[in-house]
Amino acid sequence: MSDRLHNAELADRPAAGGASVREATFALLRSLGMTTVFGNPGSTELPMFRDFPADFRYVLGLQESVVLAMADGYAQGRHHAALVNLHSAAGVGHAMGSLFTAYRNRTPLVIVAGQQARSLLGGEPYLFSDQAAEMPKPYVKWSREPARPQDVPAAIARAYHLAMTPPQGPTLVSVPADDWDQPAEPVAPRTVSTALRAAPDALERVGTALARAERPAFVVGAAVDQDLAVDEVVALAELHQARVWAAPMSSRCSFPESHPLFAGFLPPVREEIVQRLRDHDVLLSLGAPVFTYHVAGTGPYLPEATALYQLTDDPATAAWTPVGDAVLTSIRLGVRDLLAYQPVTVRPAPPVRPAPARVEPSGLITQQYLMQTLARLRPARSVIVEEAPSSRPVMCEYLPNEHSESFYTCASGSLGHSLPAAVGMALARPAERVIAVVGDGSAMYSVQALWSAAHLELPLTVLVVNNRGYGTVDRFARRFGIDKPVGTALGGLDFVALARGQGCAAARVDLPGGLASALRIALASPHPYLLEIAVES
Structure with a gap:
């Protein structure tokens, strides 16, 4: 073996006693509680899984869109980011539909995408990803292909913390195949608090409006359930005898649907929303956009005499909301603070939503x-x-x-x-x-x-x-x-x-x-x- 080849081989190995990028990454993932990997294996990912740790689990899906959607359900079920491994441009491309859904679901995912060997990226090798960090945009919160192999573990740590920060969502790190065996320093685990508490004066305006309202109503969105705030919302609705509507196209159950205060589901149609809310003087939107439409409409967004207040943990949602006052806060913390504001007068209970008529069997299953x-x-x-x-x-x-x-x-x-x-x-x-x-x-x-x-x-x-x-x-x-x-x-x-x-x-x-x-x-x-x-x- 020539000295040049021998030196190159040594350069591809971690220094004696040191950790490789792969070892540092798995140690980080272990510390974060991310020991389940959802994937469909490809050539550019193989070096990541050399000497796969015995305490990790690989969950195989038969197509990348399935892989990412399985991870989405797993992350939602655990309230914690899930780890996804995709195969270069082809695998990320297959997964894009599910990635779009995960982004809209606000599901925390850390996607590690394979990339061709760094030594080949000067040309256009087989199975490479051109502009790998740009490909998944705009349906990731953050994406990066690190400049050096040694930066991979820190990039994955950053991707995790961003995925878990409200509004939660997917992130992606593209890793060249020959990075995994390079030396790297361990990344120490750390805690990043993601709870947001609103400014007292902002919540005071909302609480005062609720207390003085004559006919308040709530609109609840998926973020209520995501923040485990359903019990608090029920308590607030009962305190104010407020009717509660599910937001248009909401993807979660954020209020018990047989509760006497539950009014039903708002349609994604502007004029019909205005019609349903016409009897309310104060509307409190909790963890929901105002509003998600599926049909083009005209006219006002709300009844003329209805004041809107919105609690959201998403600054982008607050920014595009066309009417009303928005307060940035974690939903559960914001609702807990609003429980301190008692109604000025005793309100009668609103009408109860009628139960559907019982269905009897007929010729076919309806x-x-x-x-x-x-x-x-x-x-x-x-x-x-x-x-x-x-x-x-x-x-x-x-x-x-x-x-x-x-x-x-x-x-x-x-x-x-x-x-x-x-x-x-x-x-x-x-x-x-x-x-x-x-x-x-x-x-x-x-x-x-x-x-x-x-x-x-x-x-x-x-x-x-x-x-x-x-x-x-x-x-x-x-x-x-x-x-x-x-x-x-x-x-x-x-x-x-x-x-x-x-x-x-x-x-x-x-x-x-x-x-x-x-x-x-x-x-x-x-x-x-x-x-x-x-x-x-």
Whole structure:
């Protein structure tokens, strides 16, 4: 061996007694409690996993969008950042739809993306990522390809702290394959407090307005549940006898939906929101944008005589809100402070939301009958992860969620998230029954997540609501004067065969008479179980 080659080989190894980038990184991840890696392996990541530590777990997904969505559900279930490994530009590209959803979900993720060897980046090598830090933008809070191998552990530490800082979200570090064996100094773990407390004078204005209000109302968004503030919001609503609306398109349950003060779900339509809020003089928005619209509208954002106050931990949301006063604060801390402001007069209880009419079985299984039956049979403290857009309005009526952390859906509207997210949720919370409720169209975006569920032997129930088409697109098309859009009919899909082919038990039910017994079996299975439910179109 020539001296030149020998010296080059030595340069690729950590100094005697020192740590490599890989060793320093795994020590850091261990100190942060991030010992589960979600990934789909590729060549540029192999050096990261040399001598993979015995106390770490690798969770395999069969496609990168599935990998990232599983990590999303796991992170939400644990209230802690999850670690994702993606394969260079190709893997990040595959995961972009799920990355968009994680960003909208405000899920803390640390993504370590493989990159070709640093020694090859002067050209355009096979499987490299050009402008790796730019590729995932704008759907990451921060991304970086470190300038030196020695900077990799510190970059991952920074990515973690930024991911965990409100508003939480994904971050990405691109690491060239030959960085992992280079020497690096350990990165000491440290604590970064992320709680935000509002200025007293700002909250005093809100508290005084609430105390003097005659007919207050709250709008609650996903951040209430994310900040574990549901109990505090219930106490504040009861103190002021305020009606409570769920924010348009909210992805979490932030108020018990059978509570007498719960008013229902605001639609993503400006004029309809104004109509529903017309009787309230003070509106308090908690952890929700004002407002998320899905349909173009005109006119005012609020009724003319309604004053708006917003509590949010997201400065960007506060900045674009078009009306009212915004206060930056952690939701739970802000609501706790508002509990000190007593109402000036005793207010009567507002009208109670009427219960939906009981549905009797008919010839075929209707969405209403399905959700009514599931509400009766679902285990206590169970968790629903939903992605059945055509079923969601019916779920809002017939399948109420009663407690914090009982309901999750994708905040982005991008399909393919919830089936793998339910796998991650079941992995994070094995003591609770996780129920994925997904449409037939949605399920086909990420059906390979069933393989991961079977491989992990998770107690997961998957309910595929099969209406043989993209029903929500058909309904939405009517807003554009389109009777029947192209490309919305589905047929010939056999979800029982798809599930069994990946190692999951499965069954199908077609008639109302067999629904309850089929659901009982699916909800009691100790292993992944898919139930395909044929519903009326």
